[in-house]
Amino acid sequence: MQRAFRLQSILQLRRMAEESQQRVLAKARQELLTATNLLDRFEQAVDECIVDVQELYSDSLNIRLINEYSNYIQWMQKVIQHQKTCIEQLSSHADQEQYVLAEATKQRKIIEALAEKHEKIYQSWLFKLEQKMLDEVASQMHERRRTDERPIPM
Numbered sequence: 001m002q003r004a005f006r007l008q009s010i011l012q013l014r015r016m017a018e019e020s021q022q023r024v025l026a027k028a029r030q031e032l033l034t035a036t037n038l039l040d041r042f043e044q045a046v047d048e049c050i051v052d053v054q055e056l057y058s059d060s061l062n063i064r065l066i067n068e069y070s071n072y073i074q075w076m077q078k079v080i081q082h083q084k085t086c087i088e089q090l091s092s093h094a095d096q097e098q099y100v101l102a103e104a105t106k107q108r109k110i111i112e113a114l115a116e117k118h119e120k121i122y123q124s125w126l127f128k129l130e131q132k133m134l135d136e137v138a139s140q141m142h143e144r145r146r147t148d149e150r151p152i153p154m
Helices: 008-059 063-149
Strands: none
Touching: 008 063
16 A cells, blocks of 8 residues: 655656756767767867878979968868857857756655655654554453453353
């Protein structure tokens, strides 16, 4: 015999909110990872261009091609700087979502603690009720034995 926990619906809402926040955090972390990987590819492209320019300097002096590489490298450095800014924003967003998840988890745990306390109180009440019933049965049995032991008047 289980007595319903009055805040069960709130507990379910808190669990759903926590799960939803976990999904939001996972998405934010995935966006951060994607942006970081893109930054790595941009930096790798710049490094490859620098190597190509160094080879051009050693092979021949093609000013037009060197200028094009130089312009491309400068443009890529701006793109990299912008990507770093985006990563900082995404990291900040992920940190905020982590905080919101921690709060959602805290709220769920509060309601779960209340549910556990409710269950303990209910079990204690059931135990006391059972004890009371057993005491009553024992008292009745004792009374019957006592009445059965009395001498019958003649």
